[in-house]
Amino acid sequence: MFQTLKTTDRFGEDWATRNSHLRLVRIPAEMCGREGAGPITEVQSVVRGTAHLPCDIKPPIPNDSVTLVVWYKNDVKPIYSLDSRGKVSEMGQHWKDSLVLEERSYFRTVTEPATLSIDNVQESDEALYRCRVDFKTSPTRNLKIKLSVIVPPQKPTVFDDRGTEVLSVAGPYQEGAELKLTCVVSGGRPEPGVKWWRDLTLVDSTDTSSGFDNVRNNQLRIPRLDRTHLNSVYTCEASNNNISQPVSTKVTIELELKPLSVSILSTQSPLSAFKEYELICESYGSRPAAQVTWWKDNVELKNAIQKVSADGNVTTSTLLFTPSIKDNGARLVCRASNLRIEGAFLEDVRKLNIFYLPRLRLELGSKMNPEDIEDGDDVYFECKVDANPSAYKVIWKHNNKQLQHNQKGGVILSHKALALQSVKKTQAGNYTCVASNVEGDGESNTVILKVMYKPLCRPDQKKVFGVARGEHARVMCEVDAFPPPDDFKWNFNNSADSMEIGSNRYQNSLSLSLSTLSYTPVNEMDYGTVMCWASNTAGRQRDPCVFHIIPAGKPDLPYNCSVYNVTVTSLDVECMEAFDGGQPQRFQIEAYDELSRMLLVNRTSRKPAFILEDLMPGSALKIFIYAYNSKGKSDSITLDGYTLKVAAKQTGSEVPFAVTSIVLIIVVASVVLVTCTVIVFGVLRVRSSSSARSPNITSIGFKDKSKTASSAHAMYDPDDNNPDIIPSSKDADYQLVADGAKPMTENTIQTLGRPSEITPSAFQVNYQGVPLGVASNGDLYENYKNVYHQPPDEKTFKELGVRYPSLEPVVGYVPADQSSIAPGGGLVPLHREVISVRTPLMANQQESCV
Structure with missing residues (x-):
């Protein structure tokens, strides 16, 4: 009361x-x-x-x-x-x-x-x-x-809309953004009033309780910030009496501003193509300073230099611009952007007027789908010409070759259109149109015509695979198709059965148009033919890719071997590759000195081509070449080789000799006469030599020392009566094996009174496959394809019975297989020889091949 x-x-x-x-x-x-x-x-x-x-x-x-x-x-x-x-x-x-x-x-x-x-x-x-x-x-x-x-309240605390305390500067905020600042005041008795001031102007005095004891707040909200708010100071003030000074916190507003203007200050119209111009663009009003960029039809131009004024308000950009023929009518844009504000940019646009050669745009017909053109469809091109001045001639090109009007062939040309009736896959490619005016010729863009067609087997694939039982083989099926294939199917076929191969046994690489089959034969019935079909949007492959799985065997011997590039210390040997037996093959050469029977060269190669170097001048060589793979070695082919003699030095005192015109005429006449005589005599000798050869004799081996010495003496004697310009590398007993002739056996040779001849050391291989003959491969032989790997190590050579290659001569070499040595120290000759002789002075030109 x-x-x-x-x-x-x-x-x-x-x-x-x-x-x-x-x-x-x-x-x-x-x-x-x-x-x-x-x-x-x-x-x-x-x-x-x-x-x-x-x-x-x-x-x-x-x-x-x-x-x-x-x-x-x-x-x-x-x-x-x-x-x-x-x-x-x-x-x-x-x-x-x-x-x-x-x-x-x-x-x-x-x-x-x-x-x-x-x-x-x-x-x-x-x-x-x-x-x-x-x-x-x-x-x-x-x-x-x-x-x-x-009790006065505590000093106000200001928070932004993310709940972060603002100490002195709020922002930076983007121009046009909404500002929300909450002032929180705790303590004070009685409860204080919380107000927002801007300078001396009261902005907001509506405070509320925050839900906590003795805590009040007031939120300042500005829906849209503009330039007037830049660096403005807002004060949150709390007071509960008229005695003491209110407690307050000041906040400065930081803003990021959009550019106010941008303009291209220097433009010239029209501009000449291929001439350099300096264009200037200026922008002001951005905070921070504007980023000025140049664009041409949405493509940024990089060769510009930008400068910013000291106060950061003005940005100037200078562009070095060289217009091209395609810039006529293009939009040249100077863009000023504040990168911190999304969408904060201004543009000044100029439409370029360029004097230029004809500019063309080639397009497919508007109703055509470039991704759905099949073999046999009708195709229509339209060439849009934009020339200044107008073009007076238009030509069409396919793969950079000019097209001619051929209505019967389905090629119909007009000034602005090209029609291809019943297009073929060979007509796929790049199409352009070229227009001419007084400035010159202008060429259009390239339109790539893609003609869909069913998959076709790629040529030059390996089609024969020699595989042993239990051995793993990877058969790769490659096709050409457009679009690329979307599926592959495999089938196995032999004389007894035909079945589809499950998808778990092959892996498709559709982006490479490739399918790889993993195949491991277990018994004889697993050998046969595998076929693959690819399919794409155009349909399924008509003819499958065929691959033959055969038992792996030894390779066939090389053929058509030649000796050429003979010098004093070196010579080259080259052969043709034969069937590899279905396995990667390598080639080995062994060269012996014919007199001492010393091994001079022992080398392997991925190709049957060798260079024999560091030989002794005037040497006679016996050369053996054979191929080998993991299943064994082929027969050897034997060649005779030699190196040239070093020219003998002339002795005696020099006699001065004066060359007169009479002496010169005599010398020239003599040289011409001798040359003609030698050529005629050489032709007669070659014919007589060819008629005297017998086709049923085996390859040459080493003779006895006396006969070999006499042959060598006859070959290299400077007083030899042989009129051939090219010294013969064969002795008088040289004989060849004709095609289809039966090679002579050792008994036959001994019966004829001829000593056994040397061959390379034979090696034995425990091969469990079906060997193939030299000429019995048929179309499989024609399709063989070699895959070369790293050379085998010395252990592998020993397992195959092949001499490990070395460039060092072997003194007193005795073949590993002593059973092949004939009585008298000779070696058992090979059953067949294919010899190819090339004239050393005629480089790579083949003289004869037997």
Whole structure:
């Protein structure tokens, strides 16, 4: 229950008039104190500030005086007194409760009214104070003062829309974006008010409770930021009294601005093709500085130099531009962008007018699908000519070859169109049109005509695979097709059965138009023919790719061997490859000195081509060449070789000789006469030599030493009567094996009284396949394809019975297979020889092949 306080004292003076700076409030009756109800003066003070509690000590009547002033807190006990009784001093005796006020208070009587000042006010000082004033003659006066202690709020904290505390600068925000800043204030008694100010303008004073005790907030929201908000300062202010200064936090707004303008300052029209121009573009108003780029029909031009003004407001870009014939009508764009703001760019566009050669655009007919043209469809091209000046002639090209009008052949030409009736896959390729005007010839873009066709087997594939039982083979089926194949199917066929091969046994590489079959024969019935079919959008392959799986065997011997490029210390040997037996093959050459029978050269190669070097001048050689693979070696082919002699030095003293015109004529005539004689005699000798040869003799071996020596002497004697320009590498007994003739056996040779001849060391191979003859392969032989691998090591050579290759001569070499040595030290000759002789002075031109 509250009661109304009277505002006049007993003398009728308006107390409120005399104390107009104080507030009168209604308080409950129970708070009026022991002395009854009376007016209450409310005083406010801020924590850590100074409170002045008023007390009217002026006597109510003249000639009266104050004898005692006592201050009570909450009417509990005295806390301060000023005692003038007994006249201790003129000012009276001051007393204070040290536990309540400590040294923070003092009662001042010189002010009007007198005040009890309390320094460094604390929250505990808030209470209802009573000032009792005793006069000499007047009644005691009681005054009540309610001290309210104000607790200021804490400094505001500002958060952005992502919940991040903003210390001093908010942003950067993009121009046009929405700004949301929330100011949060905690503490304060009474609750503070939270306001946003921009400079001296109040922006927002609507604060709300955040849901937490003694915490209030106010959100500043600007729907769209513009340039006026750049570097603007917003202040969040919190206050709960009029005594102390409000607490506040200032935030500066940082903005990223879009460019205000962009313009191309220098353009010339028209521009000449292939002439360089300097174009300038300028932009201002962007923050940060604009990025200026040049574009031509959406293609960025890189050769530009950019400069930014000192204040960062103006960006200037200089482009070195050389127009081409295709730039006529193109859009030249200068674009100024603020890369930090999405879509923040401005463009200045110029349409180029270029004097140029004809510019053409070649297109397929508008109703044609370039990805769906099949063999036999009709195709229509349209050539769009853009020339300045106009073109007077148009020609058409296919794969850079000019097309001619051929209506019967289905090629129909006009000035702006080309029609191909019943197009064929051979007509696929690149098509262009060329137009001419006074500036010259201009060529169009290239249109690639893609003609879909069913898959076809690629040529030059390996079609014969020699595989042993249990051995793994990888058969690759490659096709040509457009579009690339989307599936492969395999089938196996032999004389007894035909069946489809499961997809788990092959792997398709459709992007390479390739399918690889993994095949391992287990028994004889697994040998036969495998076929693959590919299919694509155009359909299934008409004729399959056929591959033959045969038992692996030894390779056939090389053929058509030749000796050429004979020098003093070297010679070249080259043969043709024969069937490889279905396995990768290599070739080995062994060269022996014909007199000493010493091994001079032992070498292998992937190709049957060898260069024999570092030989002794004037040497006679016996050369053996054979092929081998993992299944064994072929028969050997034997060749005779030699090196040229070193020219003998002339001795005797030099005789001066004067060359006159008569002597020169005589020498020339003599040379011509001798040359003609030698040529005629050589032709006659070759014919007589050819008629005397027998076709049924085996290849040459080493003769006995006496006969070999005489043959060598006859070959290299400078006084030889042989009129041939080219020394013969064969002795008088040289014989060849004719095609189809039966080779002579060792017994036959001994019967004829001829010693055994040397052959390369034979090696034995335990081969479990079906060997193939030299000329019995048929079409399989024609389709063989070799795959070369790394050369085998020495262990592999020993397993195959092949001499490991070495370039060092072997002294006293004895063949590994002693059983092949004939009586008398000779070796068993081979059953067949194919000899090819080439004239050394005629390089690679074949003279004869037997």
